[in-house]
Amino acid sequence: MQDYHDFLAEVLISEEQIAFRVAELGAQISRDYRDGNLVLVCILRGGVLFLTDLMRKIDVPMAVEFMAVSSYGAGKRESTGQARITLDLNIDIRDLDVLVVEDIIDSGFTLASVLEVLSTRKPKSLYICTLLDKAERREVEVPVRYSGFVIPNKFVFGYGLDIDEYYRNLPFIGVVDLAHYKPEA
Numbered sequence: 001m002q003d004y005h006d007f008l009a010e011v012l013i014s015e016e017q018i019a020f021r022v023a024e025l026g027a028q029i030s031r032d033y034r035d036g037n038l039v040l041v042c043i044l045r046g047g048v049l050f051l052t053d054l055m056r057k058i059d060v061p062m063a064v065e066f067m068a069v070s071s072y073g074a075g076k077r078e079s080t081g082q083a084r085i086t087l088d089l090n091i092d093i094r095d096l097d098v099l100v101v102e103d104i105i106d107s108g109f110t111l112a113s114v115l116e117v118l119s120t121r122k123p124k125s126l127y128i129c130t131l132l133d134k135a136e137r138r139e140v141e142v143p144v145r146y147s148g149f150v151i152p153n154k155f156v157f158g159y160g161l162d163i164d165e166y167y168r169n170l171p172f173i174g175v176v177d178l179a180h181y182k183p184e185a
């Protein structure tokens, strides 16, 4: 695989900036869910780094569950409508306070599908906590209660976010220079 330095246009959000904001979000969530029955639902795989840092900053009782979805669509870097659940929750969320933890919201289609499914199971509350929000790209409204950073319409990677499934491990959020990124043949 290519070294990311070859196509890193800029570091958009540093490791330190992420840590600071994640701590703020954790504190806010802890205040808001003090009297709740909180379950974080992490969307695999992009939400994993955010989840594990965020949950360490939450100091109220909470459970964690995982879900995986695959988006249908033509382009590999854009979703177009329906998402299919490929891994479902292990618990019944009825009457629980569900907070969906996601890496990024772009069009909103992925999370809209997830929320549609989860809402039929009658949780007490159902909201979204996303690290990144490409707000200007939104095509369908979703109830974002917590958002780490609103970012411009650029393709980003690192801290959970992938380019063709790689580079999720980087501790910062970088912008891809697509002219210098060479996909594997």
Ligand code: IMP
Pocket: 046, 071, 077, 078, 079, 102, 103, 104, 105, 106, 107, 108, 109, 110, 111, 154, 155, 156, 157, 161, 162, 163
């Ligand atoms: P949406 O359904 O258009 O909101 O797209 C959400 C999904 O697209 C995310 O869960 C990511 O997997 C992916 N995605 C959107 N923008 C980016 C990006 O800039 N970098 C990496 N993945 C992205």
Ligand code: MG
Pocket: 046, 162
């Ligand atoms: Mg992805």
